[in-house]
Amino acid sequence: MGLRVEVVRSVRRTAGLHIVGTDLQVRVPEDLGDERVAAILQQKRSWIRSKVAELKRVPPHRTKELVSGESFPYLGRNYRLKIQEGHQVGVCLSGGYLKATIRPTEQDEHQTLRIQQYLENWYRSRALERLQDKTNRYAQQIGVSPAGISVRNFKSRWGSCDKQGQVVFNWNIIKAPHSIVDYVVIHELCHLIHPNHSKDFWQLVGRFDTDYLGHRQWLKEQGVKLL
Structure with a gap:
């Protein structure tokens, strides 16, 4: 196939x-x-x-070279990567750039691996912070209480909700626009009431995201670019 x-x-x-x-x-x-x-x-x-x-x-997804000037998405906006040397290593969003600070001794392949690690750590941290805020806000509106909120690197889904009420999100979703992130949060929280994809489930999702069909379609067409 x-x-x-x-x-x-x-x-x-x-x-x-x-x-x-x-x-x-x-x-x-x-x-x-x-x-x-x-x-x-x-x-x-x-x-x-x-x-x-x-x-x-669909055009093939290009692998990032992790060099200054490359564009990286965050909450629907693209930010240029700026690589600089220093001792406070890591990535931060500053002055409209994603600034990656590496040690002067890190060069070539070792430098690339470090930048990749720093970027993923930054994305994961921002994802957990933002998704916790959004989950808490929508949980109050929907009337549910998730047992826990966490992020991980799923290969082929954007979130999950288990029988114990643990909600887990794919940290890559934080690269998508706010409306798409909100849809994923609402989707998983509604599973706390309807652990299926029944008509009642989608009606509940639609109460809190009136354009959920458009957001589902966006993920089908654009989601691969986030991974």
């Missing part, structure tokens, strides 16, 4: 196929067997082929 397939089992009533980045995610009820999953994939071969064709038309 040309896609990596990930099967996600959770408390839900129906099966659903979703393109997340360049992966095919098959979301199914917990008790659905592998044979039934395979049958669903067989039934949806035409749909899967059409999605593979769409992905092939």
Whole structure:
């Protein structure tokens, strides 16, 4: 098929196929067997082929070189990277730039790895801070109380919510515009009430994000650029 397939089992009533980045995610009820999953994939071969064709038309994602002047997104805005030498190493957002400070002794490949590490640490820190704020705000509006909020590096999804009420977000979502981040937060919090993707679930999401369909579509089309 040309896609990596990930099967996600959770408390839900129906099966659903979703393109997340360049992966095919098959979301199914917990008790659905592998044979039934395979049958669903067989039934949806035409749909899967059409999605593979769409992905092939998307320009390939360029790997960052991590040099001064490159552009990096944060909450929907792009910031130029400025590399400088110093002893207070790390990344900060200052003067409209993402400034990466490295030690003078760090050169070539070692320098590139350090900058990559500093950028990821910065993104993770900002993601946790912003997502905690947004989650707390929307939790009050929706009337739920998540047991915990954290971030991690998912390969093919933007968030998850388990039976214990732990909400986990993909830290890369912090690169997206505010409205997209809000949609992901609302989506996961609504799972605390409806642990599925039923009609009632989407109606609840729509109460707090009237353009959730547009935001879902944005993630399908642009999400791969955030990873």
